[in-house]
Amino acid sequence: MSYIAARREEEKERRRLEIVEAAEQLYAEHGWDAVTMDQVARRARLSRALLYVYFRDKEDLLFAITERALGELRRRFEAAAGEHELGIDQVSAMGLAYTLFQQERPFQFDACTRYHAHQTHEGAPNEAACAAGGDAVMAVMVRSLQRGIEDGSIRRDIGEPIKICVMLWAFTHGLIQIATTKAQEIARRGIEAGKFMEEGRAKLRELLAPRA
Amino acid sequence: MSYIAARREEEKERRRLEIVEAAEQLYAEHGWDAVTMDQVARRARLSRALLYVYFRDKEDLLFAITERALGELRRRFEAAAGEHELGIDQVSAMGLAYTLFQQERPFQFDACTRYHAHQTHEGAPNEAACAAGGDAVMAVMVRSLQRGIEDGSIRRDIGEPIKICVMLWAFTHGLIQIATTKAQEIARRGIEAGKFMEEGRAKLRELLAPRA
DNA sequence: TCCATATATTGACATGGTGTCAATTTGATG
DNA sequence: CATCAAATTGACACCATGTCAATATATGGA
Numbered sequence: 066m067s068y069i070a071a072r073r074e075e076e077k078e079r080r081r082l083e084i085v086e087a088a089e090q091l092y093a094e095h096g097w098d099a100v101t102m103d104q105v106a107r108r109a110r111l112s113r114a115l116l117y118v119y120f121r122d123k124e125d126l127l128f129a130i131t132e133r134a135l136g137e138l139r140r141r142f143e144a145a146a147g148e149h150e151l152g153i154d155q156v157s158a159m160g161l162a163y164t165l166f167q168q169e170r171p172f173q174f175d176a177c178t179r180y181h182a183h184q185t186h187e188g189a190p191n192e193a194a195c196a197a198g199g200d201a202v203m204a205v206m207v208r209s210l211q212r213g214i215e216d217g218s219i220r221r222d223i224g225e226p227i228k229i230c231v232m233l234w235a236f237t238h239g240l241i242q243i244a245t246t247k248a249q250e251i252a253r254r255g256i257e258a259g260k261f262m263e264e265g266r267a268k269l270r271e272l273l274a275p276r277a
Numbered sequence: 278m279s280y281i282a283a284r285r286e287e288e289k290e291r292r293r294l295e296i297v298e299a300a301e302q303l304y305a306e307h308g309w310d311a312v313t314m315d316q317v318a319r320r321a322r323l324s325r326a327l328l329y330v331y332f333r334d335k336e337d338l339l340f341a342i343t344e345r346a347l348g349e350l351r352r353r354f355e356a357a358a359g360e361h362e363l364g365i366d367q368v369s370a371m372g373l374a375y376t377l378f379q380q381e382r383p384f385q386f387d388a389c390t391r392y393h394a395h396q397t398h399e400g401a402p403n404e405a406a407c408a409a410g411g412d413a414v415m416a417v418m419v420r421s422l423q424r425g426i427e428d429g430s431i432r433r434d435i436g437e438p439i440k441i442c443v444m445l446w447a448f449t450h451g452l453i454q455i456a457t458t459k460a461q462e463i464a465r466r467g468i469e470a471g472k473f474m475e476e477g478r479a480k481l482r483e484l485l486a487p488r489a
Numbered sequence: 490t491c492c493a494t495a496t497a498t499t500g501a502c503a504t505g506g507t508g509t510c511a512a513t514t515t516g517a518t519g
Numbered sequence: 520c521a522t523c524a525a526a527t528t529g530a531c532a533c534c535a536t537g538t539c540a541a542t543a544t545a546t547g548g549a
Contacts (some may be wrong), residue, residue, distance in 0.1 A: 236447075
């Protein structure tokens with residue numbers, strides 16, 4: 066019966082989710098490198114060997130976590146866009162949303178960092194899903210960029226939206242990453258982190274705004 | 278005799294350097310995660326245990342590699358600055374130099390990436406040296422920024438040079454990182470990597486240039 | 490020259506994590 | 520109740536890390 070098969074699928078999916086959530090908790094608590102598959106298994110109340118039925122290896126599990134992180138980011142970007150009319154305001158809001166995302170879900174931001182640093186190997190089963198998640202995030206941003214170009218809030222000669230999108234993501238991610246990992250060094254120089262990122266976002270906004 | 282002691286010191290230093298160079302070779306060949314302390318020891322023709330006399334652990338060895346990478350980067354920044362008169366041209370040249378650094382010494386750039394992603398723990402002996410190396414790189418850039426502000430090639434209201442320096446480094450690093458790790462995805466969209474980074478650098482230069 | 494001492498170097502070990510596999514349990518089906 | 524497939528597990532082999540007691544080497548003094 067396909068009824069049964071469907072339920073099996075659902076349960077399998079739920080199990081998978083339980084594993085990912087257990088891994089996320091531990092990730093948040095100890096950082097990815099310190100998380101062991103054994104801990105994940107115990108937290109999800111199953112044997113370590115079973116993890117390998119659901120995920121090829123630890124890296125693959127990380128990709129699954131990263132995909133969820135990118136999904137969360139996409140939702141936040143969509144929400145940010147929904148709160149503004151002008152394209153440039155939407156894009157700006159995404160910059161702020163990314164910052165808040167880091168503050169509220171540092172481990173998910175860390176997953177994104179690892180993903181960005183990782184050379185795409187097309188090795189793990191969940192890597193493709195991850196790439197798709199990244200595309201979805203960018204699609205949201207590209208839409209706002211195009212809107213901005215149309216409504217005149219973003220300079221017309223800014224360039225191809227997709228290219229600008231990748232560029233902005235790279236800039237913004239770099240900014241947030243440095244501001245958080247090197248917070249001590251920055252603070253030691255009397256620079257306040259919040260102000261620093263606010264200024265950074267302002268500078269990026271300048272890039273998009275039409276010449277006065 | 279201090280003659281002896283001095284020679285001992287020198288030999289110890291040379292040994293240390295041999296280890297780091299062996300590690301660098303393997304890093305360049307296989308990537309850091311795939312490098313084992315055993316491989317490093319064999320390449321440097323000594324026992325694995327001895328590595329732990331010179332470096333507290335693998336992470337500490339990575340910090341030593343990173344310090345050398347930052348030294349190389351500083352030299353390249355200084356050379357870049359030396360080829361131009363205007364402050365903004367010097368800073369621009371550093372952006373290009375960073376890109377070439379990535380292309381010519383990808384593993385050293387990777388070391389910098391890891392360093393940027395790493396939360397500063399003040400754990401490993403070589404971590405401090407690493408931070409100092411980063412400061413030295415920034416000092417070079419700050420000097421050019423100040424020069425630019427003085428010679429009028431950089432807007433006077435750009436902000437504190439040190440702050441702008443951190444920001445530019447973050448932006449530029451993010452740009453190069455994304456352009457290289459996601460080269461495939463970017464290319465798939467018909468964007469040429471070289472052009473992409475060139476445009477990115479141009480945009481950052483716009484940020485610095487005085488309002489027309 | 491030979492011993493004493495410090496330093497450099499190593500082999501062997503304990504620990505801990507990963508990924509695999511054969512074996513067992515579970516649960517649906519006839 | 521017997522059967523079969525899927526889910527689940529315990530135990531294993533492997534490998535890398537970091538440590539330590541033991542050995543080798545070189546220096547300085549008697």
